[in-house]
C-alpha cells in the first residue's frame with residue numbers, strides 16, 4: 034500500500050499533536066511515540082520521516098508563495114530584484130530546519146542545505162534578517178502550530194546554519210534546496226522546495242513541493258483557471274505519490290511514461306540556457322529520433338513532471354566547470370526512481386549522494402524509463418563523441 038494512504042491513521046494522530054508535540058525520529062524514541070499513539074500500529078520504514086518532510090515542505094512552500102505574490106505585485110520594496118528571493122530562500126530553509134528539529138530533536142540532527150547565514154550576520158544583513166524572522170513567525174502562526182514560541186532573529190540564524198553539514202556515507206542527513214530554480218521563482222514561473230533524507234549514503238525519501246506546477250500536467254501551464262500546486266513524495270520501495278499542495282486533490286500514485294519509441298517521446302530540460310548545453314541536448318534528441326520540441330521548465334519540478342509522464346526523458350548537461358550539488362537532485366532522483374524511472378550520469382553510473390555536498394557526475398544527468406534508457410545512453414555517448422571530434 035502506498036505511503037500516504039497507509040499512513041492516514043498516523044497522520045491523524047500526528048496532526049493532532051502537530052508541530053506542538055515532539056515526534057522523535059530515532060527508532061527507539063519513535064517506538065515510544067507509537068506505543069503512546071497506537072500500541073498495535075506498525076510503521077513501515079521511513080513512513081514517519083516522510084510525513085514530517087511533507088509537512089515541512091508544505092509549510093515552506095506557503096512562505097515562498099507569499100513572497101512570490103508580493104514580488105510579482107511589486108509590493109515588496111526592492112533594493113534589487115534578487116532581494117525578496119533571498120528572503121524566501123532563507124525563510125524556507127529556516128522553517129524546514131526548525132520544523133524538522135522540533136520533531137526529530139536537535140541533538141543528532143544533520144542537514145545538508147544550500148544556504149548559510151553568513152550574509153545575514155552583521156550590520157548589512159540585519160534588515161533582511163528581520164524580514165525573514167517576521168516571515169518565518171507569520172508562517173508558523175498561519176499553520177496553527179501549537180505551543181510554538183516566537184522565533185528570535187538568533188533562532189533564525191541558527192536554524193539556517195544547521196544546513197552546513199557535510200553529509201557523507203554514515204548516518205542520516207536531511208538534504209534541502211529551500212528554493213530550487215531561483216530564476217524561475219523571480220520570473221513567476223516554476224520552482225520547487227526540495228527535501229530528501231539520506232541514510233547511510235542512500236536517498237530513502239524525497240519530497241518536491243512545486244507551488245506553480247499545474248495539477249493536470251505541465252502542458253496545462255498556459256491556460257488560465259487550471260489548478261496549480263503539486264506535491265510529489267517518494268519513499269524507498271513504496272512508490273511516488275502526487276497530491277495537491279492545498280489538499281484539494283486525492284493523493285494518487287504516479288508512474289513515468291512507458292513510451293518505448295523515441296519518435297513518440299518528448300524530453301524536458303532547464304529553461305535557462307545558461308544552465309544546460311542546449312545545442313548538445315538538441316543533438317542527442319536528433320540522434321535518438323525524438324521529434325517533439327523540448328519541454329523547458331525550471332528546477333526539480335522537471336523531475337516531478339517526468340515522474341507522472343509529462344515528459345519521457347530528462348536531460349541536464351551543465352556547461353563545463355559547473356559542479357552539481359546533492360540538494361539539486363536528491364529529492365528529484367528518488368521521485369523518478371520510485372515512479373519506475375532510471376536516473377544516471379552520461380557514463381551510465383547511478384548517482385552517488387554519499388560523497389558530501391557535491392555530486393560528481395560524468396558530463397551530465399539523464400533520466401528516462403528502463404525501455405528507452407539503452408537507446409538514450411547510446412545517443413548521449415554518440416553526441417558527446419561527435420562534439421569531441423568537432424572541438
Ligand SMILES: Nc1ncnc2c1ncn2[C@@H]1O[C@H](COP(=O)(O)O)[C@@H](O)[C@H]1OP(=O)(O)O
Nearest residue numbers: 212213214215303305307308331332351355361
Ligand atoms: N550556471 C549554472 N549551471 C547549472 N545550474 C545552475 C547554475 N547556476 C545555478 N544553477 C542551479 O540549477 C538549478 C536550476 O535548475 P534548472 O536550470 O534545471 O532550472 C538550481 O539548483 C540552480 O540553483 P538554485 O537552487 O540557486 O536556483
Ligand SMILES: [Mg+2]
Nearest residue numbers: 210213214361
Ligand atoms: Mg537548486
Ligand SMILES: [Mg+2]
Nearest residue numbers: 147210212213
Ligand atoms: Mg536553491
Ligand SMILES: [Mg+2]
Nearest residue numbers: 122147212215
Ligand atoms: Mg541558489
